[in-house]
Structure formats: C-alpha cells, structure tokens
Amino acid sequence: MPISRRSLLLCSVSTIILSGLGVGTSRAHIKVGSNADDRKNLVQMIRVMYPHSRFPDGPYERTADAVIEKANKSPAKALMLRDGLRQLQSKSFNSLNDVAATEYLKGIEDSEFFQHVRGTTVVALYNDHEVWGLLGYEGSSFDKGGYINRGFNDLSWLPEPRITEYNG
Template sequence: MATQPNIDETALGADDRANLIKLLRTAYPHAQFPDGPYERTADKILDQVHESVWHCTLLSRGLRTLDGAAGAPFRELDDVAASRVLTDIADAEFFAFIRGVAVPILYDDHEAWDALGYEGESFSKGGYLNRGFNDLDWLPDPRIEEYDGPEEFVEVADQDQLKEA
C-alpha cells in the first residue's frame, strides 16, 4: 500500500535552496554570471515543485542525497568536488528533472543575457541584419557570379522517360 511522504521529507528549506544554487552554478558554470540568475532560477524551481507532491519529493530527496554523496554539505564543496558529485548522479531521475527545468529558466534571465552579450529577440527591433549582425568578417568573401548561359530552357532529358522510370 502506498503511503504519503512524511511532510518533513518534502519540506524544502534554506539548506536545500543553497544546495540547489550550488548545483546550478556547478552544472552551468559561467564565471561572468553574478549570483542573481542562479538564485532566481533556484527560487522558480522551488516555487514550481510545490504544485506536484512527486516533484517536491524528488527534489527534496535529491538535494539531501547530494550531502550524503559529498560526505559534507554539498553547498560547501569546491567546484571540482561538486562537479565529481554531479558526474556520479548524472543519470539519476532527480538530476534529469533539474536539467529539464533549469536550462530554460536560467537562460531566460535578462541578467544572464547581459552577461552573455545576448540582446534578446530581434523581431521587435527590426531584425538582426541592420543592427550590426551583418559583419561576416569571419567568413571568406562570397563568390557571386552572374549566370551567362543560354536564356532559353534546354531540355536535357525526355520528360516521358523520366515519368516511366
């Protein structure tokens, strides 16, 4: 018979939030990112999981498992040790859940956009071409040639034979 998880098992606290922020910073390292995008991503994930007991349980148990796998509070590990722990759990359902929700949230943060140099969508600004994105200096000059062949259509195969083939 299935039982409901104990309320204490699904309650998420400050230590869980700190573990989640450390997980996000380790899994998606960007030296130029301030703490804000990681903190806002963690907060949005924590807000979303309360809509589902399953996700809340998965997240709370997963975050606590990090401490056990690390042998210390995960949030206090250096980047190399934290990365090792995450590598070990890369196939875990908990980590797959984090990857699935964190990427769109983290990279939709405007402060992250600024740090990456992304100006946002271009449609409302008239597109990319006339805003400095037409500088293809990293490509060789395109070969542009005029066609100087015959002006009329020259049939190279019998159309009836093509249909039969």
C-alpha cells in the same frame, strides 16, 4: 439482529469523527525549499551544472527558486526534490571543489532529481533577462525591425570571405 436507533447513531457519529481525524492524500503536501542550506546547495548544483564566471548569484538564485516552485506543485516532485537535496547535504556538496562536484553530479545524472533540476534550469536560467544582457543577447529582433540593419553583418571575428567569379 435488529439495530437500534441509538447504535446506528453511535456508529454513524463515530465513523464521521474517525474519518475526519485522518489526513487524506490530497491534503498531505510537502513544501521544499524553506531551508537555507538546501537552497545554497541547489544554487551551487546549478552553478556547477551551468558554469558562467560572469554570472552573479542573482540568476542562479532565481533559477533555484524556479526549480523549487516547480517541484512544490506536486507532492511526488516535492518529495523527490527533498530527497535529492538531503543527498546533497549528506555529501557536503556546497563545500566540494568544482571537479569533485562535477564528478558527483555525473554519478547522479540519470536520477529523477538531476533531470528535474537540469530540465528546469536550462529554461529558467537562460530565459532570465539579466543573463540575456550578460551574454549579449538583445532579445527578439522582430519588434526592432530584424537583424539585417542591426549588426547581423558585424562579425569581426570571421575572416573576410573570398570572392571569386563564377564562369558557369
């Protein structure tokens, strides 16, 4: 059966139009973290996982932003984070006391969501320069001449060492 020029053009144009209507997987991207409640739950989760009474909200909020930013780099991670945040929302995580929140987190500690938050937080939170100051960490010692003449031996909380003579 011969194909006419008209039917070939009609089929070609139809195929092009129909293929343009669909969204390919490369364009399908989920953005997580725009919801204020999700961000509050994530900040609370990080605060329960890494409790420091001296830390203000700033380092925890910047860490939550880092968790969200890392997840938004991959559609699969973004979907995983979105689902995890929905679970936190369904459990009213933000209103749980610390004991109940810790128990809930122990129950999900093997999940990909928990591991993503934990893995990103341990780096982002303790690499925050505001946290360094709160913990008494002065940063790298190399560019300041090392620790030997900068307080290496000022450990006042240790007892004085016993000095005994060795007669080998």
